[in-house]
Amino acid sequence: MKAAVVYGPNDLRIEERPMPQITAADDVLVKIRAVGVCGSDIHMLAGENPFAKFPRVMGHEMVGEVVEFGEGVHDLEPGDHIVIEPITYSGKSYAVRRGMPNVSEDLKVNGVHVDGGQQEYLVIKNIQAHKIRKDIPWTTAVLAEPYTIAGQSSTRGQVGAADRVFIHGAGPIGIALTRICKVKGATVMVSDVVDDKLEFAKASGADVVVNPAKDDIVQAVSEWTDGEMANIVIDAACLPQTFQKSFDLVSVAGTIVVLGMNETPVPIAQKPFMAKQLTVVGSRLQAFQFDPIIRLLEQGVIGDDGLVTHVIPFEKVQEGINLMHEHPEQVKKLVLTFED
Numbered sequence: 001m002k003a004a005v006v007y008g009p010n011d012l013r014i015e016e017r018p019m020p021q022i023t024a025a026d027d028v029l030v031k032i033r034a035v036g037v038c039g040s041d042i043h044m045l046a047g048e049n050p051f052a053k054f055p056r057v058m059g060h061e062m063v064g065e066v067v068e069f070g071e072g073v074h075d076l077e078p079g080d081h082i083v084i085e086p087i088t089y090s091g092k093s094y095a096v097r098r099g100m101p102n103v104s105e106d107l108k109v110n111g112v113h114v115d116g117g118q119q120e121y122l123v124i125k126n127i128q129a130h131k132i133r134k135d136i137p138w139t140t141a142v143l144a145e146p147y148t149i150a151g152q153s154s155t156r157g158q159v160g161a162a163d164r165v166f167i168h169g170a171g172p173i174g175i176a177l178t179r180i181c182k183v184k185g186a187t188v189m190v191s192d193v194v195d196d197k198l199e200f201a202k203a204s205g206a207d208v209v210v211n212p213a214k215d216d217i218v219q220a221v222s223e224w225t226d227g228e229m230a231n232i233v234i235d236a237a238c239l240p241q242t243f244q245k246s247f248d249l250v251s252v253a254g255t256i257v258v259l260g261m262n263e264t265p266v267p268i269a270q271k272p273f274m275a276k277q278l279t280v281v282g283s284r285l286q287a288f289q290f291d292p293i294i295r296l297l298e299q300g301v302i303g304d305d306g307l308v309t310h311v312i313p314f315e316k317v318q319e320g321i322n323l324m325h326e327h328p329e330q331v332k333k334l335v336l337t338f339e340d
């Protein structure tokens with residue numbers, strides 16, 4: 001079978017690899033049908049992911065068809081369409097006992113710590129397989145993973161119908177967040193420095209949009225909320241300045257949700273934490289979000305709706321990544337597909 005293997009920074013090769021084999025009772029062999037390319041794949045290919053060891057097959061937004069499985073699997077049939085949850089963990093750590101397996105000390109992420117979906121076949125654990133209805137197009141099903149990031153971060157922020165939510169950034173994650181926060185009934189303001197992205201945010205349900213390169217966003221949020229400010233601020237731009245600005249945008253008793261992995265420190269005074277009695281939470285990957293997100297996709301409550309802009313054969317992954325570098329304004333979500 002063919003696989004796209006990263007051997008080191010900017011060294012991606014399509015090569016022949018042996019078919020993966022089932023070796024454990026809970027193994028499932030999957031024929032990969034589509035893989036989404038995420039910004040973090042680009043960072044990894046550039047050698048900027050400290051968790052990754054080369055050689056590695058990238059791809060954590062994965063969907064495919066069940067081929068066969070070990071004798072311990074009783075809930076799947078050959079031919080089932082599945083979305084693959086890209087994380088595994090042993091189940092014994094403190095994080096798991098606290099209901100947060102996504103930050104388990106022994107967490108393994110496909111495409112980062114272990115091989116991912118940019119290959120024709122992959123063996124996963126049964127617990128990673130989530131069935132999805134066969135009439136959902138592969139290029140829509142593959143959006144389940146980014147939607148789970150939105151499910152997780154909005155859950156961490158406890159977004160509800162009475163809340164006014166401010167989202168920094170209208171990339172794929174900011175757009176998924178906008179749609180999920182609307183499903184949860186919230187009123188949403190989205191910021192981005194690119195006007196076209198703000199147009200798409202509006203088309204995706206944002207009630208109000210603002211461009212921080214042109215407008216004072218603190219004033220805009222104050223006017224939008226009659227001075228109350230945003231009850232929940234979710235940072236899907238993940239820059240030092242957006243993290244810092246969040247403390248000025250959030251209301252009393254509010255929550256800031258942090259998704260970024262930027263390591264640049266920014267000064268934050270103690271007073272806003274205390275005076276506003278803020279909650280600041282991190283959000284990493286997801287826990288238990290796949291099934292609810294897949295149900296929303298199956299019901300048509302969320303979907304593609306313009307998010308997938310480019311679909312190419314997986315062998316052309318390097319060309320797709322080049323396009324993402326050269327024309328970021330054109331590519332919202334790039335999806336790699338595999339022949340029958």
Ligand SMILES: NC(=O)c1ccc[n+]([C@@H]2O[C@H](COP(=O)([O-])OP(=O)(O)OC[C@H]3O[C@@H](n4cnc5c(N)ncnc54)[C@H](O)[C@@H]3O)[C@@H](O)[C@H]2O)c1
Nearest residue numbers: 039169170171172173191192193236237238259283284285
């Ligand atoms: N914690 C997690 O589990 C998790 C998962 C996925 C992605 N992420 C992170 O979330 C972020 C968003 O992911 P994405 O794929 O949408 O990335 P992206 O780069 O496509 O989107 C970021 C958006 O922020 C906008 N932006 C830039 N400066 C801004 C500013 N000052 N104010 C507002 N917007 C600004 C950009 O124009 C862009 O549209 C990335 O940093 C990614 O690493 C975190």
